[in-house]
Every structure is written in structure tokens, then in C-alpha cells.
Amino acid sequence: MITLQDIEKVYQSDNGTIHALRGVNLSVKQGEIFGIIGTSGAGKSTLVRCINMLESPTKGIVTVDGQELTSLNEQELREQRKKIGMIFQHFNLLSSRTVYQNIAFPLELAKRSKEEIDKEVLHLLELVGLSDKKDQYPAQLSGGQKQRVGIARALANHPKVLLCDEATSALDPQTTKSILELLKDINRKFQLTIVLITHEMQVIKEICNQVAVIEGGKIIEQGKVIDIFTQPQSNTTKEFISSIINHNLPDFFKEITLASEPSADSNLILRLSFIGHSTEEPVISSMIRRFAIDASILYGNIDHIQTIPFGTLIVELSGEQASLQQALSYLKTRELGIEVIGYVARNARAIG
Amino acid sequence: MSQEMLVLLAKSLWETTYMVAVSSFISALLGIPLGIILVTTNKGHILENAPLNRILGAIVNATRSTPFIILMVAIIPVTRLLVGTSIGTNAAIVPLSIAAIPFVARIVESALKEVDYGVIEAAQAMGASPREIITKVLIPESLPAIVLGLTLTIISLIGYSAMAGAIGGGGLGDLAIRYGYQRFRADIMLITVVILIAQVQIVQSTGDYISNRLNKK
Numbered sequence: 001m002i003t004l005q006d007i008e009k010v011y012q013s014d015n016g017t018i019h020a021l022r023g024v025n026l027s028v029k030q031g032e033i034f035g036i037i038g039t040s041g042a043g044k045s046t047l048v049r050c051i052n053m054l055e056s057p058t059k060g061i062v063t064v065d066g067q068e069l070t071s072l073n074e075q076e077l078r079e080q081r082k083k084i085g086m087i088f089q090h091f092n093l094l095s096s097r098t099v100y101q102n103i104a105f106p107l108e109l110a111k112r113s114k115e116e117i118d119k120e121v122l123h124l125l126e127l128v129g130l131s132d133k134k135d136q137y138p139a140q141l142s143g144g145q146k147q148r149v150g151i152a153r154a155l156a157n158h159p160k161v162l163l164c165d166e167a168t169s170a171l172d173p174q175t176t177k178s179i180l181e182l183l184k185d186i187n188r189k190f191q192l193t194i195v196l197i198t199h200e201m202q203v204i205k206e207i208c209n210q211v212a213v214i215e216g217g218k219i220i221e222q223g224k225v226i227d228i229f230t231q232p233q234s235n236t237t238k239e240f241i242s243s244i245i246n247h248n249l250p251d252f253f254k255e256i257t258l259a260s261e262p263s264a265d266s267n268l269i270l271r272l273s274f275i276g277h278s279t280e281e282p283v284i285s286s287m288i289r290r291f292a293i294d295a296s297i298l299y300g301n302i303d304h305i306q307t308i309p310f311g312t313l314i315v316e317l318s319g320e321q322a323s324l325q326q327a328l329s330y331l332k333t334r335e336l337g338i339e340v341i342g343y344v345a346r347n348a349r350a351i352g
Numbered sequence: 353m354s355q356e357m358l359v360l361l362a363k364s365l366w367e368t369t370y371m372v373a374v375s376s377f378i379s380a381l382l383g384i385p386l387g388i389i390l391v392t393t394n395k396g397h398i399l400e401n402a403p404l405n406r407i408l409g410a411i412v413n414a415t416r417s418t419p420f421i422i423l424m425v426a427i428i429p430v431t432r433l434l435v436g437t438s439i440g441t442n443a444a445i446v447p448l449s450i451a452a453i454p455f456v457a458r459i460v461e462s463a464l465k466e467v468d469y470g471v472i473e474a475a476q477a478m479g480a481s482p483r484e485i486i487t488k489v490l491i492p493e494s495l496p497a498i499v500l501g502l503t504l505t506i507i508s509l510i511g512y513s514a515m516a517g518a519i520g521g522g523g524l525g526d527l528a529i530r531y532g533y534q535r536f537r538a539d540i541m542l543i544t545v546v547i548l549i550a551q552v553q554i555v556q557s558t559g560d561y562i563s564n565r566l567n568k569k
Contacts (some may be wrong), residue, residue, distance in 0.1 A: 052477055081479040092474035095569050096492040105488070106478040137568040153478075163477075 001193045002028040002051060002161060007060035009046050009217075020046040021057070022217040028195055028210070033187055035208035035225070036197045037240055043217040044197040048163050051195060052084045053077055065160045082110055085154030089166035091146040093138040099149050100125070100134040106156045124152040128182065144175035151182060155190075162186070164196035168203055180206045201240045205229070205305055213237045226305050230275055230337070249341065250299050250314070258342030266343040267318040268328065269298070273337035275310045283334050284315065291327045293319030318346065357540065360527065365547060367441050367522035372509045375448035379509075380502055382449075383456025386412070388486055390457060391464040398472065398482045412454040420451050420512050424519060444521030448512055452505055459501030463494040496567040503559025507552050514548075524548055 009021040020043045028034045038044040049055040050062055053069050062069045067080055093102050103124050107117045125131045128148040138146055147167060154162055164183070168176040184207050187194055198204065204211050204225060212222035213236060220234050229245065232238045259266065272283070284295055295315050302311035317324055331338055386408065392398050393405040418426070424447040428438045431446040467490055475489045491498070514525020524544045532541025 054473060054477060078479040078481060081477060084477070086474070086477040088470060088474060090468075090470055092468070092470040094471060094489065094493060096495065096566070105475075108488070109475075109478055109480050109484060139569050157478075 001030040001032075001065060002026070002034075002195065003061075003063045004047075004050065005061040005063075007047070007050055007057045007062070009043075009050065009055060010058045020217055021050070024060070024214075024217070024219055026212060026219065026222075028193060030193055031187070031191045032210055033184070033194045033196070033208045035204040035211040036195065036214055037199065037201065037204055037211060038197070038214035039199060039236075042214045044199075044214050045165060047214065048165050048195060048197045051161070051163055052081055052086060082106070082157045083159050084161045084163060085157070085159035086163040086165065087147065087150040087154050087167045089169050091138070091143075091150045091170075093146055093149055093153075095138055098135050098137055099130060099141070102138065102149055103152045103156055106153060110157055120156060121152075124156060127155070127186075128152045142175075143171050144179060147171065147175075147179050148182065151179075151186070155186065155192075158190075160193060162192055162194045164194065164198075166198060167196060169198065169200070176203070177206070183207060201244050205244060207306070213240070226275065226308050226310070229305055230273065230310060245301070245303060245312075253341070256344055258344060260342055262321055262324070262343045263345070264321065265346050266321075267316050267346055268324045268343055269314065269316050269341040270328070270331070271337075271339040271341055272313045272315065272331070273311065273339075274302075274313070275335075275337075276308050280309075281334070283331065283336065284313075287327050287330055290330065291319070291323045293317050293323050293327050314341070316344075360531075361540075361543065361547075364522060364524045364527040364544070367526075368510065368513050368524045368548075368551070371441055371444050371448060371513045371516060371521060371523055372506060375445050375452055375509055375513075376502070376506050378445070378449040379452035379456045379505060383453045383505075384460050384498070386453065386457035387460025387464065388490065390461045391490070392482065392486065398476075398485055412457055415450065415454040416458070420447070421515055423447055423451055424515065428519075439520040441516075441522050444513070444516035444519060444523075447519075448509055448516065451512060452509055455508065456501065456505050459504065460494075460498055463497035463501055464490050466497060467493045496563040496569075499559055499563040499566060503555060503563075506555050506559075510548065510551055510555070 004024055004026040007021050007024040008019075011018040011020060024047060036044050036047060046055055050057050051064065053062065057070065060070070064080070064084060069077060069080055072080060094105065097105065100121055103121045104117050107120055112120070122131070125134055128151055130145060130148055130152070133141065133145065138149065141149070150167075162183075168179050171179060180203065183194060183196075186192055187207075196203065196208070208225050210222070211225050211228050212219045213228070213234065214220070215234075215236050221228065221232070221237050228237060229241055232241050258269070262268070287293070288295055295317050297313060297315055299314040300311065302309060304310070317327060319327075328338075328340075390405065390408055390412070393401040393408075395402065415423070427447055427450060431443050432438045434446055435442045437443050471493065472485055472489060475485050480488065513521070513523050514528070516523055517526025517529055524547060528541055528544040531537045532544060
């Protein structure tokens, strides 16, 4: 649905040239919710504006719905933009227009008749749950309501693509959730392709299928959300993820000495990670039943990325060295991520 | 006060009102588009055009920095060309308008600059043309500020129109000078001043009222 090929964007400013995008390649499929995450200044705002050519790239090709936008003139481009909806962090509603008139605005631009506009606007108001606010002005609405108007306005011309520029960054967590729910709903109902940029991993985790991490004007990592979450490669990605999922060892491990090799009298500490249906398998209890070992759980966390559960467990296994090794090999046959954290001398820890 | 004086007063009041009304209308008619051009041709705006912007800006500044009394005399040839004479109420309208056009342009410029660029960007994202952005976004969004600016222009023109007496333009200012000052008629002086104050008050209150009604922020 959307492809970006070797997009570069260079700004000339008084303080020299700024290289905002350095060769970005992206491809977004029909019906996907594609998240682009990055810190401020990473180039994500510029990137999303390249998709509807609010910023024209210095180099590269932008294609949306089979139409190469980078080769169009102003007039043709305006026609294409009517098929791409966009919502903004600060909503950007017209303060002199009522809710109804704001939603009608893109329809007026598309030269639709009064009757068509009326029918469409009333329908959209219902979709975003603001039918009772139609004659109010934006100043009388809350942030969440303003964004709903923004969404209704963006959908008015039945776009194929919806671009979201930090759409929830100015909203509180509760409102963010309801706006994300609405976006997810729209995505399902109309098979609408959504590209959203954000600096909040939570947003990616809630609704995206695919994610790209942008840093210094380059995409440094991209893939399915579940893969990026469970196996982040770059430090930036790890940092983003650690804001909502803890991949680090709990602090108390710092105070104990871990050996990398077993000794006669040591316990084994493992980190197990589960994805999808393997979370439902009683791995720990069947391991204890099979082998003469004990297991104590030091840390545990189970989370969902949309509908896929995934979890991390740090366990300490104690028993005869031979049984421990057998248990370890057993675990390796299961569908788990296993990481040997180390061996500790029995009774080395105060807890457990 | 004699019947004659009252007639004279009514005539002067009409002349002032006429001069101010016509020159306000002309300056709005030409000043508003000029202000729009000044904003939209700015760097990074929808019709970016640096040379045009710089030239218009220079002309506006030059006109604005010329004192009105000098401008009035300096453009007498232009006035004669436009209305056929350089004396009288109609002749006074020419310098009044020429002085007010750049004033309106600057006021409109600053009003339009207050419109959040994000809103313009949103309109662009919806496929609005520059013309649609001007008529459907910039003007409606800044209308309350434009109305206040025009109010200010009308009040300034009431003040300037008093000087139009110097080229025989008539009006209340002329009356105050010729009768109130030169013939020592303190009563005439007082009454014209009161009328001028009342005019300004009425214009200001009306402007405030309209602007408030338009403001939905």
C-alpha cells in the first residue's frame, strides 16, 4: 500500500544543512497498523510527512496505493492527498468551525453536495461517538474529543491510508487507550492502513502489527511487533522496550557472585521466556515431576502484545548437578527462550 | 448656538463620516489582500516568494513611515489624477486611503500570523489549494483579530481626517480649527471634540462586540 524507497531529506538552515532522513526504505501492506518509533529529532515527523508529501523528499520515491507521489505536480498531488487521512498531536482543528463544520471541511474541499456532506458527517459523528457535540466549537471539547473530531475529519473522504503524527502524545493514558481502541476499530472495519509515529512503546504494543525503529534519520530495526519485543537487537530498541517490559535482571542479582561454570554445590539460575501458546504449557511443574530438583521463582512477568501472551521467568533450580543438567536439556526441547544466567553457591543468597 | 452653526456642525459631521467610511472601505479592500500576500509569500508559507515579499514589505514600510500631513501634500499630483481636483472631501479620501492601506496590510499580516501553522498543514494534508487555505482557513480563523484591526484603522482615520482640513477636505477637525481655534469659539471646539470622542467610542464598542461574537476560541 505504501512504499518508501531510499528517502533522503536535507534541510538548508541558517546553521548549515540538516540531514533529517538518510536513505529510508519502508513498505507497508494493506490493512496493517505500522508503527514508527523514535526519540524526538530522530526524523519520524519528517518521515510521516514524506508519505503525503507535506515534506517533499530531497531524494527517493514515495508510492501510495500504486501511485507514485514524488512524480506528481501540485494539482495532482492535492487530489491524491484527499485519499490520505492525517491526524495530529495538537489536533489542528479549525477553531472558527463547529465540530460538524470541521468534519465537513474535507468534504467541501472535495466539492461534495450539501446533502452528501450532511449524510457523511452525521455518520462519522456516530462512528466517533460525538453525535451530541456536533454544534459545539473545538474550544469546548476535551483533548480526547478533539482527537475524535480529528479522526472523523481524516476519514471523511474514505481514505485508503491514515497517517497519525503523535496522535496520542498530548493525551492522558486513559484517553490514549480509548483513542487507540477507536483506531483499531476503524482499522478492522474499513481495512484501513494506518501508519503511526510515536515515542511511546506502549502505543506500539497496544495496536501495531509492524514496527520500525528510527534513529538519526535511519531505520535501525524493523519487523513484527512480537519479534521486536521479544528479541530487540539495537540498544535504542532495548531502551524503548525496557520502558514497558523489563529485560534487565532484578537489582538483587548485582549483589551475588555468579559463576559461569557449575560447581559441585551450586544452584542454576535461568531466564525462561515464553511466547504465544507456550505460556499455557506447565513447563516448570512437569520438569519438577520428572527430575529430582526444586525450582524457586525469583522473578516473573507475563504480558500481552495485543492478543499474544508472552512472559519472562527467572528461576533458581537446586538439586544434584546431574539432575540440573538433565532438567536443562529437557527445557531446551520445549518451545522456550532459555538463557543461563549463571551458577550460585547454595545458600549464597538470603532469599529463596 | 445659532441655527447656522448647527447646520455647519451637521455638515462637518457628515463630511468626516463620509471621508472615514469611504477611505476605510478602500483601505480594507486593498489592504486585506496586501496583508494576505505579505503573509503567504513569507519564507516557508504556502506561496513562498521572497523577492515579492521583500518589495511589498519595503513599499509598506516607506508609506507607513511618511507623516500623514506630508504624504497628503506629496501625493497631490496623484490625487488630481484620480479625482480631478486636489481640494475637497473627495480629494481627501485619496491620501487617507493611501495612508491606511499599508496600515491595514500590517494589521492583517499580524492577525494571519497568529493562525497556528498546524491548522494550515492539516488543510494541506486534506488537499486544500492555496486559495482554499486563504479563504477557508486563514481568513475565518483570524477574523476576530482582523475586525479589531479594522476598528483600529477606522479610529486612526477619524484622527487623520481632522488633518484633511489642510487641503480643504472639511470635516469636524477643519471646523474645530477654523471656528473653535481661529475664531475663538470655545463652544464649537468643545462640541467637536465631544463628537469626535463619541464617534471613536461607538466605533470601538461596535468593533469589540463583533470581534467577540466571532471569536470561538
